[in-house]
Amino acid sequence: MRDMPQCDRRWKPILLAALREYPVLRHGCEVAQISRGVVRLERKADPEFDAAYEEAMQEGIDKAEREAYRRGVHGWHEPVIHQGEMKYQHVFEADEDGKVIPKVALDENGQPIPLTVNKFSDPLLQFVLKGRRRETYGDKQEIGGMGGGAIQLDDTTRNARLAALLAAAQLRKELG
Numbered sequence: 001m002r003d004m005p006q007c008d009r010r011w012k013p014i015l016l017a018a019l020r021e022y023p024v025l026r027h028g029c030e031v032a033q034i035s036r037g038v039v040r041l042e043r044k045a046d047p048e049f050d051a052a053y054e055e056a057m058q059e060g061i062d063k064a065e066r067e068a069y070r071r072g073v074h075g076w077h078e079p080v081i082h083q084g085e086m087k088y089q090h091v092f093e094a095d096e097d098g099k100v101i102p103k104v105a106l107d108e109n110g111q112p113i114p115l116t117v118n119k120f121s122d123p124l125l126q127f128v129l130k131g132r133r134r135e136t137y138g139d140k141q142e143i144g145g146m147g148g149g150a151i152q153l154d155d156t157t158r159n160a161r162l163a164a165l166l167a168a169a170q171l172r173k174e175l176g
Contacts, residue, residue, distance in 0.1 A: 012049060015039065016056040023060025040176045065128060072125025077116035087115040 011032040018031040029036050043050040080087040089105040089112075105113045129137040145151040153161070 011038075012042075012052075016052055019053070019056040020059045020063070023057050023064065065131070068121075068124040069128050071121045072128060073120075075118045075120040078119045080115040080117060088112040089115050 011034050015028045015032040015034070018028040019025070022028070025036055025039065029039060039053070043053055090102040091105045092100050092102050094100055107113050126137070130139075143151065
């Protein structure tokens with residue numbers, strides 16, 4: 001392994017904090033003002049930092065998973081826009097003649113209260129379920145040979161496919 005360049009290590013806590021909030025390496029590097037290569041080299045050189053990096057990523061992913069679950073189960077309030085205009089909640093009051101008059105509802109600061117609808121994200125909830133219970137909710141794929149039986153490969157084909165898979169795995173490992 002090459003020697004690490006001499007650089008200021010104060011970027012580490014900045015990177016880790018950024019990853020806890022937003023678990024995307026490019027984002028963390030931009031916040032910490034370092035390159036991805038520096039992170040990759042430092043992870044290889046420092047097992048303690050590597051463990052902290054993995055922990056920060058997991059915390060960020062956990063946060064994203066919680067938000068996906070919240071949006072899927074509890075939803076969010078989205079303002080109603082009709083013909084390009086925001087709509088507001090109304091209260092109904094009777095005038096002195098008993099005629100009901102709608103008025104825009106105001107919050108405690110005297111501001112109009114937007115009319116909202118509760119939206120949900122089925123796809124986000126689906127991702128959470130697939131991630132947590134793949135055997136139940138994951139996509140089922142079966143590959144079979146003639147008549148639904150096992151695929152028959154000769155030794156040459158099997159070895160060629162295995163060599164291609166190993167080469168692809170090695171390339172992915174080298175690219176980090």
